[in-house]
Amino acid sequence: MNKLEAYGHIAAMAIRGELVFPTSVNAALRVQLALDDPECPIDKAISLVLAEPQLAARTVAISNSAMFNRAGAPVITNVRGAIMRIGYQNLFALAAAMVVRSFGSKITDPDLRAKAEKLWDHTIAVAALARIIARRVTGVNPDTALFASIVHEVSGFYLLSRAEEFPGLLEEDPENWHSASEEIITREVLRKLCIPEPVSEAIESLRDGFLSIPPETLFDTLLLANLLTPVKSPLQEPERDLPPHSESAIELFIDNEKLESMLAEAKIHAIEMNAALLV
Template sequence: MNKLETFGTIAAQAARGEISFPTSVNAVLRLQQALNDPDCHLEEAIRLVLGEPQLAARTVALANTSAFNPGGHPITNVRAAVTRVGYRNLQMLVTSLIVRQFGSRIADPNLRAKCEQLWEHTVQVAALASVFARRVTFVNPDTALFAGIVHEVGGFYLLSRADGFPGLLDEDPEKWAELCEDVVTREVARKLALPEPVADVVFQLRGGWLQMPPASLLDTLLMANMYATVPSPLGTAPAPLPEHSESVLDYLVDEATLQVIIEEAAVISESMEQATLV
């Protein structure tokens, strides 16, 4: 089967809803659905987290980072960790765990390296989106962080499938991978039950244009992608902006403020990486 036929097969399967998740992803999806229930109480959340050892470890690790524990008093149990990080951040952790699990079955070392780079890119974009939301666009920073975490779900899924098709994601001048990823992203987003406003932004991102002044979630994610120093290995992210002195954002963000944004995002990114146990 040639590359075009393979992309066509994967896209057709996605369009029919035939998305194949690793067993580990299906387990965490059930946890996500429970946490999304507004009637899910603290005791139930703790029980669910304890039932997923990797998530339990990540939750405790996140609660012990400087972002959530500036006093440095060790948190050693899930109950205290869930209380400290809160439901929003717990849901973000669950989603990031799902995204990361797409790479759990990849055996090819080159694809695993791409998966690692895509995760680094994702974390950086999520962190930048959160800070740009708070300082520039004034959308909800938690929503921006979440959108950053899931904005490459289609790419992660394609990487997980590419392991069975050697050379699938090699040089692709016809851009079939991008077309396939668009179809796949929509179905993966549906399976993950992404909130409609977040899903819409993820769908619009590839062809999106930065509006001036930037004020939407899409603008926030576009800026985060532009300033991310780790590119997507799939070549699907918007191109980086030129030097800041040449950027249209000069009208909104001076050099000193931009540096603060980058530094704040680096702290958030580090906290997220500290909480990631792969």
């Protein structure tokens, strides 16, 4: 089975609603769906988090990271305090991170596992940078930017999780014949994971969307983070490194000094976020 056939087969399964997810994904999804309700009582949120020990540990850890802990603030030592500090939206993003990581947890092939780890490093780098870009450049909600970045490569993780079953998925495709199938798979994975429509639309637009000048949308935020991060996706095709926008256009609103400052801050946050998420 070549790449085109493999993508076509999985796309057909996606259209029929037959996407195969690890059982660990379903557990994280239950937490995520409950937290999607802004009226979810704090005690219920605490019980949901405590029912997933990994999520509980990660919630407390990330609440004490530089992203959420202002200098001089007390160290958080319990789930209630952690949730109060980071808020539901970021807790929702942590549950999503568990979903994303779960796709790579069952991969046994060393090469595929290495790709999954590199894709995770890219995801975290983009997430840290997107949150800063949202705050300092585009003006979108930084928490939304963080969540969108955490899930923006979820279809890539899904495909890696199926690559042992369909080896043709990793073949080179210089003519990009699989593009339509990839779009279908991405859309259906996001739909099954109940990703909010504004976030899904921004992620789906990353393939061929154009940066606004000045950048001011969630899509612009994700695109800039992907373009500017030094940690590239192992699944990214060379021709997609840069869209038809010159670097000089980006320099109109992000000069070298500002870029270096954002990259340095993002690097620190990515290290702390990765450590917290891998607790």
